[in-house]
Amino acid sequence: MAEHPRHERPLGRALDPLPDESLGGYLLRLAHRLRISPIRLARLTGIKGPTETALGRRLLLDLDVDRFARATRLTEDETAGLTFLPWQGRYPSIARALSTPDRRGTREDWLFNDFPRYCPQCLAGDSGPLRQHDGIWKTTWHLPITFACPIHEVFLQHGCPQGHELQRTLPHLIAQAADGPLHPGQCRLPALSDDPDTAPGRGRTGRSCGARLERRDPAGPLRPGTSMLKTQRDLLDLLSPGRPAEESSSRFTDLRVITSLLCTTWPNSRDMLDPRAREAVDEHVQALGAGGKQALDRPPRDAIATAGLLTAASALLDAPDLDEVLARHTRDAWDGRPSRTPWTQVFDRHRLSCSERMRQAAAPSTRSYRRTSTRGTRVPDRTDGYRPENVPALMERDWFDKHLALLEPCPYAKSMRRLGAVLLVQWAAGGAMGDAADYLGINPKGGQYSTTTGFHRWMHDHGSTDFTRALRNLACDLDAITAPINYRRGREALHNWALTRDTWLEITSCLPPVPGHVQPNLDDRKRQEASAFVWAQVTRGEPLFAPRTIEAEQPEELRRAWLNQRSSTWGKLARPGRIHHFTALRGLLLQHAEHLIRKIDSGQADSCSSCG
Known part of the structure; x- marks a missing residue:
């Protein structure tokens, strides 16, 4: 041997x-x-x-x-x-x-x-x-x-x-x-x-x-209550091999982040704690310097303070309205921009290790819905379910009616639908709101993906919590769709697209005659706006962001003149009312849009440009 x-x-x-x-x-x-x-x-x-x-x-x-x-x-x-x-x-x-x-x-x-x-x-x-x-x-x-x-x-x-003096x-x-x-x-x-x-x-x-x-006296001055003992057993159970490792890891991170929230918002969070632990937690927070509004991400030295914080954090994490609780604590303790709250620093540092539920619930508390673009990198909030390509550039009207229209009456429905689409993409793809707007084909330099002044004020007055919760519910509905639409395919197929003159002539030749001496104008300007209308129908976007290849070929002076008439033509195509010419033209354009959608869905996207 x-x-x-x-x-x-x-x-x-x-x-x-x-x-x-x-x-x-x-x-x-x-x-x-x-x-x-x-x-x-x-x-x-x-x-x-x-x-x-x-x-x-x-x-x-x-x-x-x-x-x-x-x-x-x-x-x-x-x-x-x-x-x-x-x-x-x-x-x-x-x-x-x-x-x-x-x-x-x-x-x-x-x-x-x-x-x-x-x-x-x-x-x-x-x-x-x-x-x-x-x-x-x-x-x-x-x-x-x-x-x-x-x-x-x-x-x-x-x-x-x-009684040794323990100072370090x-x-x-x-x-x-x-x-x-x-x-x-x-x-x-x-x-x-x-x-x-x-x-x-x-x-x-x-x-x-x-x-x-x-x-030593095992009881000490206090004994843990029932909720504290349950929390301790649950935490120790997370370490056992019978629990999924990923679930345990994210739970521990969630608790750490929420414990930091309780400390940075102290004493506003005092009522959430067992009364027997409040004094010990107060000493812990003061020792870490909560008065300076710094991010507090250290566990207490004292077992009673630890019990109070982790038990409260566990209860908060299990709350069905976690997003509301996080938003309320953040608002009550911080009057600045949500994305700059002290505990957001802790959340961002551990974001990748948090559970998906925590990331979704924390979004309203760690971001602000700004009118200006930010280019910071963000990881996706959602890793399963719908994908960015399943989101149209303008939220579908029936999605809006089911989830957002029931909020506090808001006169800015289009802004809400636009911002909702951007956020849905951002949650699925990560990145900044400007990145999501670029993905959807919305011009971030013009702020079009963001809120108008009026809607920005409405969001500020009513808070973003209800809006975010409704959008989360919509996201869950999208997750459940078995065969979601790929909206990006339509945008890619109709990139730099417009109705050709031959296709336009074919469509307009099917219009019923208009009696009288005044005949409708069917020039290139109307062909451009009809192209934008068809593009919006195929991509589920807005005519505002449609390619304008016909207009781009015109002199500057003529482009300015076309701009002044743009919204009037769109309005008549969207709601023709008793104008028979626009009613008929709308019907023919919708038929052509359906024809293009069938081609795109069948994989014949390359032929769309030739068919106009």
Whole structure:
């Protein structure tokens, strides 16, 4: 048999890991059994060098699983179970920390608690205070989302009964790891200098406090309520292999983002929290400087504050009117542009990891419906269902009537239909509103895709929440269509299109005669406006954005004259009333539009230009 190097030889004695046990807890139990210090054990197992004196929390991410498993006679699965590795697909902060070059792993605020948390009763074990090494330090206690023990129904504690002053983050897996084989339930913080029985600790190799943590009052001043315990169980369940990893990951990110919202809108969000947690949350927010309106994206140090925030965030996230709640909190706490709210910075940073529901609900709160173009890059809000090509340049009238016409009476229906189409494309394709307008063939430089002054004022006065909710409902209807129309195909087929003179003559020859001496004008100007009318019917757009190839060939003076008559001709074609000539011409143009649609749908788009 090949001989192992000394630091890789299996230990003469080992322990089976306990359910949910952390690497630090396992090292403490095994070191106590072998009567050596934890750092000495780490060197024997090959996970630390001969001169190292500290065990950092990064071992939960970077442990050499194979080497440690061989040294402790564990399987690789048992060894990985002592670390964060099984959760890397479920807890986004772990995945980011594993991919970052920062080996300290401290830049991700939601990766570790500032101070170790623990349940005294779990440390005591089932057969006495760790006398048989059956107490447990759990891996989940390192995560900021763990604030209570669902088994013993108590808040997790941190620190020590001796009252150490904890002013900074403790980055160690085991503090004072070079100290001797203390009991796993003893405090390993540096000994207090005013303790008459213990010499003061000096650096990482000084003497530990040694106070018995498992004898601490497990109840503390407060116990978690029913909703807090349910939230804790739900969060821990997200880490279990029985839940889809993607679902768990997005849920954790959603909760993180909403927790930031609760903090940045404090104290407006105070009423959403359990009264018992409000004081602790207030201290947390003040410590992070909420008065400066900065983005607050750090978890609380205190378990009670964590419980209050995550329980409130979970309830808010499950609300059926999530978009309204987010919009209301943002409006109440911020009087500037929605896209510049402090918590929007947090949302944008984690947007890709959020659930689709969260991205959709946050849209009204993180954007403002502006009249000017923005060219910033956005990812799509919707990744399934309808596609950008299934949206016409002007929202279909029956879509509008079903979803938007029932809002507060608005005299700007066309602006609402136009903006709705742009937003539907933006939700499906990402990018800026100007990008969506370009896709639809709308001129962004003229602001045509945006709101008129009157509609902009109406949106400001009535708020965008109802408008966005109605548009979301419409989007869901579009998702359910099994064979949606490809509107972009029509726009591409009729790019730079117009009725040819021969086609125009063929159409107008079918018009009934008009009695009297005054005959309708059938010149190139009317051919141009008839072309725009047909184009709008085929593409479901607006004549305003139709190609004007006939007009482009005319002198500047004549183009200006045509412009003055444009809207009058469109109006008569759209609503001819008793004008028999326009009634007949409209009918013939609609027939020609149907003819073009059939050609395009049958794949004969290339022949459309030749048929006019």
